[in-house]
Amino acid sequence: MRKLFKSKKALSPVVAAIILIAVTVAVSIAVAAWMGALTFTFMATEQITFTSFTWGSSNAYALMTVKNTGTTDLSISAVKIDTATPATLSPSLGTPYLLTKGSAVTFNMTRTGGFSSGISYEFTVTTAKGNTFGPYTKTAP
Numbered sequence: 048m049r050k051l052f053k054s055k056k057a058l059s060p061v062v063a064a065i066i067l068i069a070v071t072v073a074v075s076i077a078v079a080a081w082m083g084a085l086t087f088t089f090m091a092t093e094q095i096t097f098t099s100f101t102w103g104s105s106n107a108y109a110l111m112t113v114k115n116t117g118t119t120d121l122s123i124s125a126v127k128i129d130t131a132t133p134a135t136l137s138p139s140l141g142t143p144y145l146l147t148k149g150s151a152v153t154f155n156m157t158r159t160g161g162f163s164s165g166i167s168y169e170f171t172v173t174t175a176k177g178n179t180f181g182p183y184t185k186t187a188p
Contacts, residue, residue: 091117092119097111097181111126111183112154114151119148120147121175122175124174125173126173128170135157168187169181169184
């Protein structure tokens with residue numbers, strides 16, 4: 048009996064193995080890049096650091112500087128004194144205040160009746176995602 052396709056040659060096992068390894072490496076690189084992109088979006092963290100605090104003349108106001116030290120931009124939705132009293136702020140928080148990654152903002156805080164000398168006050172900052180930072184405690188001079 049005559050052999051069919053006698054003139055056709057197959058790939059050598061070495062070439063087939065090299066192609067298989069190349070395809071495997073290419074697919075693993077693609078999966079690693081995709082997983083890395085997912086990790087960065089899930090690992091975005093909000094973090095605020097209180098960097099400076101100054102009392103105004105006659106304790107009528109306070110200047111508090113906060114810095115975004117997290118890995119993503121955040122929006123400040125509230126700044127409170129003693130965790131209950133919303134502070135009157137400049138810049139105002141009519142809408143959440145956008146604080147980009149690495150930037151800082153100084154809030155000029157006033158309170159009805161001012162701040163009393165010798166009293167400790169707790170300041171907290173809340174983001175639009177509901178994360179609360181603080182309390183940051185300062186005693187009025």
